[in-house]
Amino acid sequence: MPEAQETVLEIDLKSLEHNYKYLRSKLKGETKFLSVVKAAAYGSAPDIVALKLQELGTDYFAVAYVKEGVALRHAGITKPILVLHPQAVNFETLIEHYLEPSIYSFRILNQFLAVLQEKAIDDYPIHIKFNTGLNRIGFGEKDLTEIISIIQGESSLSVVSVFSHLAATEDKNEEKFTRNQITLFEKLSSAFCTSLNLNPLRHILNTSGILNYADAQYDMVRSGIGLYGYGNDSRVDEQLKPIATLKTVISQLHQLSENESVGYNRAFITQKNRVTATLPVGHADGIGRQYGKGKTFVMINGQLAPIIGNVCMDMIMVDVTEIPCKEGDEVILFGPQLSAHKVAKTANTISYELITGISQRVKRIYLP
The missing domain is CATH 3.20.20.10 (Alanine racemase)
Known part of the structure; x- marks a missing residue:
């Protein structure tokens, strides 16, 4: 897949075809x-x-x-x-x-x-x-x-x-x-x-x-x-392929000392030295405030990074202290590598709400 240079939603049409054929296979021919x-x-x-x-x-x-x-x-x-x-x-x-x-x-x-x-x-x-x-x-x-x-x-x-x-x-x-x-x-x-x-x-x-x-x-x-790509059952999910991947990039890294705050209302306070990454995606893009304050995570270089502090309108901050990464690196919010069902569950909601809520301002990219 192409690397993201901004916040994008990739739509994989081969995965759509796989899911359609899988569901068809469960039916009578007529x-x-x-x-x-x-x-x-x-x-x-x-x-x-x-x-x-x-x-x-x-x-x-x-x-x-x-x-x-x-x-x-x-x-x-x-x-x-x-x-x-x-x-x-x-x-x-x-x-x-x-x-x-x-x-x-x-x-x-x-x-x-x-x-x-x-x-x-x-x-x-x-x-x-x-x-x-x-x-x-x-x-x-x-x-x-x-x-x-x-x-x-x-x-x-x-x-x-x-x-x-x-x-x-x-x-x-x-x-x-x-x-x-x-x-x-x-x-x-x-x-x-x-x-x-x-x-x-x-x-x-x-x-x-x-x-x-x-x-x-x-x-x-x-x-x-x-x-x-979702079947409301973990066993079924293994047979389906999520067609959409929401990805973004690291805009900036911050080195924080003990007792520094992150974001609005100082919703996160460091207990020790931390490294945070700011991402250009927020609740105006469909990642609601319910995903903040350590409940939910994103994937960076194959590792999970928790969202810290409050989700902003256009940005979220994540803790990358233990993750080797740099500004410009790709970030996965959900997709085949990180199930929307799993992400949604962290905020006590369902995959339907997460995937249908992605704003139209997010650029769509199609993979044939």
């Missing part, structure tokens, strides 16, 4: 694959990542919001794009770019129908979302009769999928809960499809579901975090 590229492709680069996944043969994409789907269309994505959490104010833009909405409530259903009818549009693809226990968004069992009544005979709509979201597929202790969710989804989706004489795609599995509940893969599965 099962479709939906790639989740919301949140800037989990903090990486949505256009480059999505184009690579389209080249690899993914069947579908998913984003959270309409704006994200529009950006993918502008980047050259032609595969279907499911918008997981559309808002009514964006329906005209959604239709203009032929994005496919998740319909999760009667309000959204009726508002979308009104737009389609006003524009005299027929057979527009939609996805019906059922809530089976995650309790975020989605129709419940009590809504089944009414939603069937509204959709029955409605020419404006074409139901292309019925889906739900599992809450705890990575937690073996919650297997009973997960199985109950799958059973409820089977009941709701079967009743829905039978009543309307439809045969849409059905999907409920996320990354951990693909790996732990492959018997419930139905017609399609969805993967987000797994594509980016």
